[in-house]
Amino acid sequence: MRLSRILLLTLSGLLAGCGNGGTEADDAALAHPYSIVTTCTMVTDIVQKVAGEHAQVEGLMGPGIDPHLYKPTRDDLTTLAEADVIFYSGLMLEGRMADSFAKLSRSKVPCYAVTELLDQGYLLEPEEFDGHWDPHVWNDVRAWISATDAVAEALAEFDPTHAGDYRASAKAYTEQLAALDAYAKECIASIPERSRVLITAHDAFNYFARAYGIEVRAAQGVTTESEAAISDIDALIDFIVERDIRAIFIENIVSDRNLQAVLEGARDRGHELEIGGQLFSDATGPAGTYVGTYLGMVDHNVTLITRKLGGKAPARGLNGKLGLE
Numbered sequence: 001m002r003l004s005r006i007l008l009l010t011l012s013g014l015l016a017g018c019g020n021g022g023t024e025a026d027d028a029a030l031a032h033p034y035s036i037v038t039t040c041t042m043v044t045d046i047v048q049k050v051a052g053e054h055a056q057v058e059g060l061m062g063p064g065i066d067p068h069l070y071k072p073t074r075d076d077l078t079t080l081a082e083a084d085v086i087f088y089s090g091l092m093l094e095g096r097m098a099d100s101f102a103k104l105s106r107s108k109v110p111c112y113a114v115t116e117l118l119d120q121g122y123l124l125e126p127e128e129f130d131g132h133w134d135p136h137v138w139n140d141v142r143a144w145i146s147a148t149d150a151v152a153e154a155l156a157e158f159d160p161t162h163a164g165d166y167r168a169s170a171k172a173y174t175e176q177l178a179a180l181d182a183y184a185k186e187c188i189a190s191i192p193e194r195s196r197v198l199i200t201a202h203d204a205f206n207y208f209a210r211a212y213g214i215e216v217r218a219a220q221g222v223t224t225e226s227e228a229a230i231s232d233i234d235a236l237i238d239f240i241v242e243r244d245i246r247a248i249f250i251e252n253i254v255s256d257r258n259l260q261a262v263l264e265g266a267r268d269r270g271h272e273l274e275i276g277g278q279l280f281s282d283a284t285g286p287a288g289t290y291v292g293t294y295l296g297m298v299d300h301n302v303t304l305i306t307r308k309l310g311g312k313a314p315a316r317g318l319n320g321k322l323g324l325e
Helices: 002-018 024-028 041-054 074-081 095-106 141-158 160-189 206-212 230-243 257-268 294-308
Strands: 034-038 055-059 085-088 111-113 197-200 215-218 247-251 274-279
Touching (some): 041 141, 041 160, 074 095, 085 095, 141 206, 160 206, 160 294, 206 215, 247 257, 257 274, 274 294
Parallel strands (some): 034 055, 034 085, 197 215, 197 247, 247 274
């Protein structure tokens, strides 16, 4: 895969630019478990999977926390400064933390954006993003497979003694993700073509749409701070009625105010429409649960979307761990 090849071939150069990568001499003095600090829950999950027992991974943003709006506290900055390695998503997802990462990289703490090595030919730049890349790449499982491989190579560089462990963990995990990617393609393809439209609160599913062949519409823009204009709500209602869409979806990090307006507007026109359920868009579900993992959140999203839009997917999902109706 071109995406993975670019990630793996250029990773060492990026780490050299971000801070001190590990050497054999450094590794000899490295205390285990060493400290890794991460940002959003999707990054935290893959880093935990790859690092295993060799590191203590601390995520700054818990389940349901909106990374677009997150502002680091004084304690967060101390935690970051004391870390041995830092992983974050990048592409301006953690916009308010960009300055912190820049300062830490100058202080020689290795900082790695798991998306920074994605080929620009892969990245999306929708018109409404005003010249910025769409940061929601984890909604295409193939991209998160490559991010997982990149984490393994970063940790192998930092802690070469355990490089084989990191690569083996990444390989085992990405095999699970490859099965998830195939499941998503099969499920979404089972939705009747006319109904194959995903309508959500904010514009987080463009990569999902491209990867799995579904049209997406959102009530508001890419950031959760944006507001939907009345004209945008009206246009979305027109589209829903015209296409006979029967379900729209709320998100775990975004107010459902705009979608409630869409729901009421559609019903005022005599169109039967329901809230199909809650999707995990920019954060995983509760810690310690299946949907609190990256694999679980995507399994949930795919299964729920498919079933509510008339496709075929098992109520318990890919791994038999969901409990959807």
